[in-house]
């Protein structure tokens with residue numbers, strides 16, 4: 082029997098008179114990659130930010146690793162890793178300086194070079210954050226989520242704006258982090274990404290979960306309902322052509 086590391090029950094979030102999250106419930110199992118998918122404004126970031134202790138809920142219960150959000154937010158903070166948006170970093174500091182700064186904030190001893198190596202940025206250790214490419218910035222921000230050796234990492238649209246190579250490279254990084262035992266919660270607008278990475282997916286629409294299952298089961302369920310794609314799927318797509326022609330290696334250096 083899988084153990085839930087996150088339990089969300091009847092979570093509600095109102096922004097003034099607008100109900101952005103309408104009483105959702107779900108569990109994330111320890112060790113899985115769990116995806117939150119949904120159109121713009123569905124309530125994904127709001128839900129994540131509440132679990133991350135960064136936003137107040139209106140009602141409902143959240144527990145992370147057995148800690149109740151209302152009673153033990155500090156314990157929750159200490160065992161999670163949250164990806165900051167790029168604007169959260171001092172642009173003029175080098176990557177080594179930024180890792181040291183974060184390590185200090187978390188009161189952690191970190192081998193900054195080792196950490197940069199895990200995200201393939203050791204050659205950029207002395208570069209300033211502002212001088213990184215988009216993919217490098219994203220990889221660095223994933224690295225910073227690992228500084229406090231978290232049990233759960235939250236990634237909010239980590240590959241938005243990346244080229245196909247950088248995106249696939251980040252997918253492998255996320256799998257590696259997960260393979261080392263870290264539970265990952267991810268939001269994305271890319272269905273191929275969700276299909277490739279996620280063990281289970283919750284599809285959120287207008288503040289409600291409309292489906293929750295493995296990608297395979299969700300697809301099988303749709304097919305069983307009589308759905309058929311209007312045209313034959315080719316054995317490759319345009320992205321395959323692009324990767325085939327331009328190679329799998331990162332191009333940002």
Ligand SMILES: Nc1ncnc2c1ncn2[C@@H]1O[C@H](COP(=O)(O)OP(=O)(O)OP(=O)(O)O)[C@@H](O)[C@H]1O
Nearest residue numbers: 096097099101119120121122123124125126127128
């Ligand atoms: N601080 C806020 N004040 C008022 N309304 C907000 C606030 N933050 C979000 N909302 C509204 O709540 C709803 C859910 O927003 P949220 O950012 O959680 O959606 P999302 O699913 O993450 O969307 P996206 O895919 O665009 O990031 C939206 O209608 C949004 O306009």
